[in-house]
Amino acid sequence: MTSVSSAHSSLMPASEPPQQSLQRVEELAAARGLKLRLRAPRRLAVWSLQVVVARPLAAGRAELLGELKGWALPTPAGLQLDTMRVQGRNTAGVGPLIWAATFAWALEATPCRRARLLAIRDDAQQHRRLVRYFVRLGFEPVREIGAAPADLPLRMIWGGSGLLMGGDCAEGLRRCGRQLQS
Secondary structure: OOOOOOOOOOOOOOOOOOOOOHHHHHHHHHHOOOEEEEEOOEEOOEEEEEEEEEEEOHHHOEEEEEEEEEEEOOOOOOEEEEEEEEOOOOOOOHHHHHHHHHHHHHHHHOOOOEEEEEEEOOOHHHHHHHHHHHHHOOOEEEEEEOOOHHHHHHHHHHOOOEEEEEEEHHHHHHHHHHHHHO
16 A cells, blocks of 8 residues: 655635545544555656455455456646546446546656546447546546547557547545536
8 A cells, every 4th residue: 555645735725614624534444344456666767557446255265346457657737647446336436536546646656737538438338427427526528539540549549549638636526526426
């Protein structure tokens, strides 16, 4: 587990909830009987990111409920999110825990302040759901990635076509924090 502490500004308006730290997100998961683990090894200035939420079972086993994978470059716009999935029963709150942990880690342990992801276009209805979901997290459309020759490098990175979206990590963390407090 990677935990990085950070100082919080006392100048934050009283109406705004305090920014969640990675440690606080881990505590929120534990209070719900869940284990949240974040791994982010760094090789050649690039972090490889994996966030996992699981429900502990008997005999030291665990049921995987959600996972996010991505990577981060040491730049302000360097957080690249690739795969996010939530599965199983009774998974309410798993998504916000994963997103909050991801954003908190980026803000505490990297120079990343913005994130990018691709709302993949496999199925039209699913694509619309993904875009709505990501917009609720604070992501905004950047551009369509399609079949143009200039899109080939991005299609190879993201694994398909879709809508490239970008978002502010602090705003995403604030939005997830509100969901986790309710």
